[in-house]
Amino acid sequence: MSAISKYFKFAELGTNYRRETLAGFTTFISMAYILFVNPSVLGAAKMNTGAVFTATALASAFGCLMMGILARYPIATAPALGINAFFAYSVCIGMGISWQTALAGVFVASIIFIIITIFKLREAIIDAIPSDLKYAISAGIGLFIAFIGLHQGGLVVADKSTVVTLGSFTTPTTWLTIIGLLVTAVLMVMNVPGSIFIGMVVTATVGLCLGLIPMPTHLLSAAPSLKPTFGVAISHLGDINTVQLWVVVLTFLLVTFFDTAGTLVGLAQQAGFMKDNKMPRVGQALVSDSSAMFVGSILGTSPVGAYVESSAGIAVGGRSGFASVVTGLLFIVGMFFSPLLTVVTDQVTAPALIIVGVLMAQNLRQIAWDKLEIAIPAFLIVLGMPLTYSVSDGMALGLITYPITMIAAKRGKEVHSIMYGLFFIFIIFIWVLNYK
Known part of the structure; x- marks a missing residue:
């Protein structure tokens, strides 16, 4: 055990097995929904939901283990939300491309990745982003996941007239979210260790006692077969033979690239890993997530990337890769305990996401708001992420604006050459997303 703690640098990071295990478990609980959401989304593209469930679990586990052991970061990976919807609804349903061909596109994108x-x-691109914008990315992700939590918990709902509005307080499950939020908030203010995890346990327990969360009928079930999706991406590589399909490949590449970059930077800022505006071992972290995307495409799922829900584990003290190893192992176990995971409803995870959003939003104070050439692109990043429901879209708004405002302020020479390159790349990125 001492060799393990030494490898993960527990003493240097001021952590221990208990804290890292709790962090890994908290992260898993916060993102376990992907095991059920991803099959549902990809099922719309006529993919076998059972195979996708198993592929999701295995790809997530592989990425988490890679991130934990190779990069030694408490950052979990799984099939990315948003890009899975693009895969199913835009590529397969909208463009009429088969899911088999779409998977081949993901495979090609992963190799380029x-x-x-x-x-x-x-790595060079991540290092070139100014520190103020990195803080903005972190805060923007915080607002984004807080908005997700508010929506999942029923506190904020869609509205045709005003886009969003306050949810109904006559809905019992909304009150379950409120109870969980208040319990977690009180525990956090009192500095109780593991407040977020305890809040989730209390919320789930209250939901079960009040009948708002159904009791699982059984605990164990066999993992569904991978046969319908395994290796399909490779066998359909020959289908990538038109301009339209290469546009799809480029989109998978760009969205995953910037989603992951933004998430990694935001989480590194939250955990205090950044040194001299650089993320240590970023190369290993990037190899880990690109490898997970590659493996995921072979298993049969949409692109895999770093998850913002890792911030929940970081918030309860996770600082080493051991937390990610725990999360990865739990994804493997989760394949066989899928009935038990149904207890972790949106109302259970919503309070955790909201509170973590508050913690990440604290990075706003690090931004030079008195300098408009910095404040404007930073603001667009922060506001863009929750309003576009996308980390990469929010980054696009800010990083396109940044060189322009810096030139206007006669500070163009201070802008890294890579940032000018990103200006044009993000313009192409936006065009690709709107390609018909």
Whole structure:
């Protein structure tokens, strides 16, 4: 055990097995919904939901273990939300492309991903982003996941007239979210260790006692077969033979690239890993997530990337890769305890996401708001992420604006050459997303 703690640098990071295990478990609980959401989304593209469930669990586990052991970060990976919807609804349903061909597109994108990672292009881009914008990315992710929590918990709902509005307080499950939020908030203010996790346990217990969360009928079940999806991406590589399909590949590449970059930077800021505006071992972290995307495409799922819900584990003290190892192992176990995971409803995870959003929003105070050339692009990043429901779209708004405002302030020479490159890349990125 001492060899393990030494490898993960527990003493240097001021952590221990208990704290890291709790962090890994908290992260898993916060993102376990993907085991059920991803099959549902990809099922709309006529993919076998059972196979997707198993592929999701295995791809997530692989990525978490890689991130934990190779990069030694408490950052979990799983099939990314948003890009899975693009896969199913835009590519397969909207463009009429089969899911088999779409998976081949993900496979090709993952290979390109690995190549540019090996040549350290992704690492150079992350290092080139100014510290103020990195703080904005972190805060923006905080607002984004807080908004997700508010929506999942029923406190904020869609409205045709005003886009969003306050949820109904006559709905019992909304009150379950409120109870969980208040319990977690009180525990956090009192500095109780593991407040977020305890809040989730209390919320789930109250929900079960009041009948708002159904009791699982059984605990164990066999993992569904991977046969319907395994290796399909490779066998359909020959289908990637039109301009339209290469546009799809480029979209998978760009969205996953910037989603992951933004998430990694935001989480590193939250955990205090950044040193001299750089993320240590970022190369290993990028290799881990690009490898997970590659493996995921072979298993049969949409692109895999770093998850913002990792912030929940970081918030309860996770600082080493051991937390990610715990999360990865729990994804494997989760394949066989899928009935038990149904207890973790939206109302259970919503309070955790909201509170973590508050913690990440504290980075707003680090931004130079008195300098408009910095404040404007930073503000667009922060506001853009929750309003576009996308980390990468929010980054696009800010990073396109940044070179322009800096030139207007006669500070264009201070802008890294890579940032000018990103200006044009994000313009292409936005065009690709709107390609018909």
